[in-house]
Each structure stands twice: as structure tokens, then as C-alpha cells.
Amino acid sequence: MKIYGLPKEEIKKHFEAGDITVGVFGLGKMGLPLAAMYGQLGLKVIGVDINQKVVNLINSGKSHLINEPGADTETISKLVNEKRLVATTDGSYAASQADVMIIIVPTLLDSNKQIILKPVLDVAKAIGEGMKEGSLILTECTLPPGTTKNKILPLIEHASGFKVGRDFGLAHSPERTMSGQVIKNVIESYPKIVGGVEEKSTETAAGFYESFVKKGVIKVTNATTAEAVKVFEGVYRDVNIGLANELAILSQRLEIDVMEAISAANSQPYSHIHTPGAGVGGHCIPVYPYFLINLASAVNQNLAITYTARKVNEKMPHYTVSLIIESLNECKKPVNGTTIGILGITYKKGVKSTYNSPALVVIPELKRLKANLRVHDPLYTRAEIEEQLQVSGESNLEKLISEAECLVILTDHKEYKDEKTIR
Numbered sequence: 469m470k471i472y473g474l475p476k477e478e479i480k481k482h483f484e485a486g487d488i489t490v491g492v493f494g495l496g497k498m499g500l501p502l503a504a505m506y507g508q509l510g511l512k513v514i515g516v517d518i519n520q521k522v523v524n525l526i527n528s529g530k531s532h533l534i535n536e537p538g539a540d541t542e543t544i545s546k547l548v549n550e551k552r553l554v555a556t557t558d559g560s561y562a563a564s565q566a567d568v569m570i571i572i573v574p575t576l577l578d579s580n581k582q583i584i585l586k587p588v589l590d591v592a593k594a595i596g597e598g599m600k601e602g603s604l605i606l607t608e609c610t611l612p613p614g615t616t617k618n619k620i621l622p623l624i625e626h627a628s629g630f631k632v633g634r635d636f637g638l639a640h641s642p643e644r645t646m647s648g649q650v651i652k653n654v655i656e657s658y659p660k661i662v663g664g665v666e667e668k669s670t671e672t673a674a675g676f677y678e679s680f681v682k683k684g685v686i687k688v689t690n691a692t693t694a695e696a697v698k699v700f701e702g703v704y705r706d707v708n709i710g711l712a713n714e715l716a717i718l719s720q721r722l723e724i725d726v727m728e729a730i731s732a733a734n735s736q737p738y739s740h741i742h743t744p745g746a747g748v749g750g751h752c753i754p755v756y757p758y759f760l761i762n763l764a765s766a767v768n769q770n771l772a773i774t775y776t777a778r779k780v781n782e783k784m785p786h787y788t789v790s791l792i793i794e795s796l797n798e799c800k801k802p803v804n805g806t807t808i809g810i811l812g813i814t815y816k817k818g819v820k821s822t823y824n825s826p827a828l829v830v831i832p833e834l835k836r837l838k839a840n841l842r843v844h845d846p847l848y849t850r851a852e853i854e855e856q857l858q859v860s861g862e863s864n865l866e867k868l869i870s871e872a873e874c875l876v877i878l879t880d881h882k883e884y885k886d887e888k889t890i891r
Contacts, residue, residue, distance in 0.1 A: 469487055469488065469602070470567075470601065470602025470603075471488065471567045471603070471672065471676070472602045472636055472672050473602075473668055473672060475675070476671070476674065476678055476679075479672070479675040479679060480675070483510075483511070483679035483680065484510070484679070486510040486512070489511065489512045489514065489565055489566050489567050489568075490506045490514070490566060490567070490568045490569075490570065491513075491514045491515075491516060491562040491563060491565070491568070491569040491570065492506070492513060492515045492570050492572065493562070493569060493572065493573060493595070494517060494572040494574070494609070495515045495517040495519075495522055495523075495526065496572075496573075496574065497533060497536070497821070498572050498609075498645060498647075499515070499517070499570075499572045500515070500531065500532070500533055500536075500539050501533070501536055501538060501650035502572060502608075502643075502650070502654070503515040503553060504538055504539040504543055504544060504547060504553070504651070505538060505539075505654060507547040507552035508538065508543070508552075509680055512551075512552060513547070513554075514554055514562040514565055515553060515554070515555040515556070515562075516555070516556055516558070516559045516562045517555065518557060518587075520557055523556060523557055526553070526555040527548065527554065528548075529544055530544060531544045535819070535820075536647065537649070537652070539650070539651070559590075559591060559595060560595075560597045560598030561598060563594065563595040563596075563597070563598030564600060566599075566603070567603060567604070568605075568606065569595055569603060569604070569606065571591050571592070571595075571607045571609060572609045572643060573588050573591055574751055575588060575610055575755070576755065577755055577758055581758045581761075581762070582758075582762065583758065583762060585611075585619065588611065588615070588620065589623060592619075593623050595627075595628075596623060596624040596625070596626065596627025596628040597628070599630070599636065601630060602635070602636065604636070604637045604638075604639070604669070604672050604673060604676065605636065605639075606640070606676075607620060607638075607639075607695075608642060608643045609643070610643070610699060610702070610755075610756060610759075611640070611759075612759040612762070613693075613695040613696040613763065614692050616638065616639075616691040616692070624636075632666060632669065633665075633666045633668060637664060637666075637668060638665045638669050639663060639665065639670055639694070640692075640694040641661055641663075642697055642698030643698070644657075644661070644698065644701075647816065647819040648818050648819065654681065655681060655682055656682050656683070658683055659683040659684050659686045660681045660686070661685075661688060661694050661697045661698075662674045662685050662686070662687050662694060663689060663690050663692070663693050669691075670687055670690075698756075699756045699760060702752050702755075702757070703756055703760060703774055705753050706748060706753045706754070706756070706757050706774075706777055707773060707774060707777040708741065709743075709744070709748055709777070709781060710776070710778070710780040710781050711741065711742075712730065712741050712743060712744040714780055715729075715730070715741070716744035726744060730743070744784075745784065745826070746784055746785055746788040746826040746830065746878050747781060747782070747788070747826030747829065748824070748826075749814075749816065749822075749823065749825040749826060750815045750816060750821070751821075751823055751824070754781070754824045757774050757777070757778045758778070761774060761775055785827075785829035786829065786833070788826065788830055788876070788878075789829075789833045789837075792808070792874065792876060795874070801873065803837040803838065804839070805838065805840055806873050807839075807842060807871060807872050807874070808872060808875075808876060809844065809869065809871075809875045810831060810834075810841060810844070810876050810878060811845075811865075811876065811877045811878065811879070811884050812845050812878045812879025812881050812884065813825060813831075813843060813853065813856075813878065813879065814827075814845060814847055814848075814879050816879070817879055817881045819847075820848070825878075825879075826878055827857075827878050827879070828857075830878060842860045842861075842868055842872065843859050844861070844862045845879065845881070846881050849861070849863065850863045865883060
């Protein structure tokens, strides 16, 4: 069906009738839950991913995610059996079948902190080659402001021969979700931000999301403004964490309990100091600042606060190692040969991913210092830990705690908050 340009009342009617086919491009930790969500809402979903193993797994009725309600194997199996969900590696085919296309692939950085847009641009080209007239295309992955209008739109128009505003719609609506509660976040937690490359795109996208998002839609001026919203959110958190980490370093020297001080400070309604830690990991917070830093550099602007906070956070894993060395010295123990237990390698509790995790810095540094490392994470098997990090993995948490001479908690998994286990 041609959804672009329909009044929101008609879009909602077709949505509730299950007449809309949604293509979800990217079936990772955000994309698969979205695909599952639309299937559970009664729509037909075509999921697209370049990873053939992921596609095969989904088509066999299995999920590759853990701790993600609504995107578990039981749900995926049910959707596949009901023919509500099918996965493919053929993006152009999916575009030819879908009425609404959602792009949610990772936007990463290379080793020089430059933005890698190839995955999202490859998807845009594939959509353009297969799409039909009247389609609505939504970018939901976090992008440097201006990407949807200046890079994605020209690719789609060139590949399709269609014209935005006449033949199809294009808008940006940033995902505002957390792993472990993606579906709940989309439907219940927050308003959906929507900005199109032209007005009819904004209205069509708003009508689509208003059909199921309980907190409603906030329409912004254009796609570039919508892209900025999520980036600004991430940069705010990174700067706040950078402040918290700086205060933590100072507190260590002044013998202040930083957690107690922050908790007391946050009793004042205008104080919202975040929690310090060994570093900032994941695909989001460590990455988004560079979207703005690089854009600012191109127009000769220096984002001093954003840049400084990022550098503070990038140093925290190294500072963590220095604290370990200092603490062992106080006990008259060398790092060399001391059994150090590392608790947690993921960048976040409950999420099986080590992308940008502080553990990827802390563990190699301690290995270089010849520590006897034993590593535990409740989301990884012993074999997985040993294969990924080339250190001794440990599956028995209580055994590790009893035998280690030094314990370092890098991830706040719930298992590490059990007082009986830790004692």
C-alpha cells in the first residue's frame, strides 16, 4: 500500500488492520526487538541483516539476544510460525515488499575517531534499488546531524529515480531505547521525536508512530534537528559522567567517599550528577561526542567541554589500573604474580557486548604487568572469555572470590550485588 501522504486517521486504520508491511534494516540489539514489536502489534515484518547466521537463526525461530523481553526465542518462533516475521540478507527485495522501511544499523567510529557511515549508506542504496512508489523511509539509527538529508536522501533518489516529497517520504526518528527494555521504551516510555526532510514526510511519519506510541509524538522542524536530539542526549550523559569521574579522582586524593557525596548532592532537585566508573562503553555514549566534535572541526569550532569530558572518560580504564597498582602496593604486593579477579567484561550490566568496554583496556594492561588474571562474567561462558580475551576464564563466581587476592568489579551485574556471594 502507499502510505506516504495518507492522513493520520487512515494510517492508524491500516495499522490496526495489519495492512502495513514494515521492513527493518538491521537486526541487532535494537533492530530485532523493533521487528518483533511490529510483528506483535499485528503487522507483517521483513527483517534485513548482512549476517547470514543471524538471518538463518531468526528464520529458524530463534533469537540471538538475551535479556530482551519481547525479542526472546519463544516470541520470535511464534512470529515466524505465524508468518509475521521473515528475515533476509536481500535489502532490495525487502524494500520492494515493504510499505515502511526503518533503518537501524550501527554508526561506528574507526581507529582515528572518524565516522563510519558505509553500513547506513549501503542500506540506503539497497532501499533505493528496490523501493516502490508511496513508501515511507525512516532512519532510526543515531546519525551525525545532516546525514539523512545530505547523504541518505541523494543516494535513495539516485538509485530509485523517485523524488522525495512527490513519490516517497523520508524522515528521521531517533531510537530512544535501552537494551533490556527496547519494546517497552518505544511503546510506553518516551515521546517519539520525528523530523522529515519535508513537511509531508514529517506528517506521515508522525501518523505512523502515533498509531502505537502511547507518549505521543514530538514533531521537530526537520530531519537534521531530529538527528541532533539523540546526539545531544548522548553528549549530555558523556559530559555528566566525565564530571562525575573527575570528582571521583579528586575525592580519592581528598579521602572523600564520592558515592556518598554525590548521593547527598543529588538530594537537591537541580543536581543530577551521574555515577563515576571505570570508563564509558557501548555503541552510543563514547561515539556520539565525536559526531559533533568532527562536525564542529569542519566549521572551525572547538567543542572544549565535550572534548575534555570524552578524554577524561577515555582515561578512566587506565586510572583504574593505577588504582589497582596503588592498592596492591599498600598491601606490599606486586602486580606481577598476584591473582586478580576481574568481575564483568561487558560494557553494561545485562547486555552481552564488550564494545568499547573498559575491560578491553584494563585486562590487557594488567596482563602486560604479568598479573595472574581470572575473569568472570555471568553473560559469558568460560570458553567465550578465554577465546575473546586470552585470559583464564572462571565460571564459578564464589570460587573466584574466595581465591583472588584482589577483586575488581568492572560491570555492575546484579550477580555482583548479592551480599551473600560477595562475602
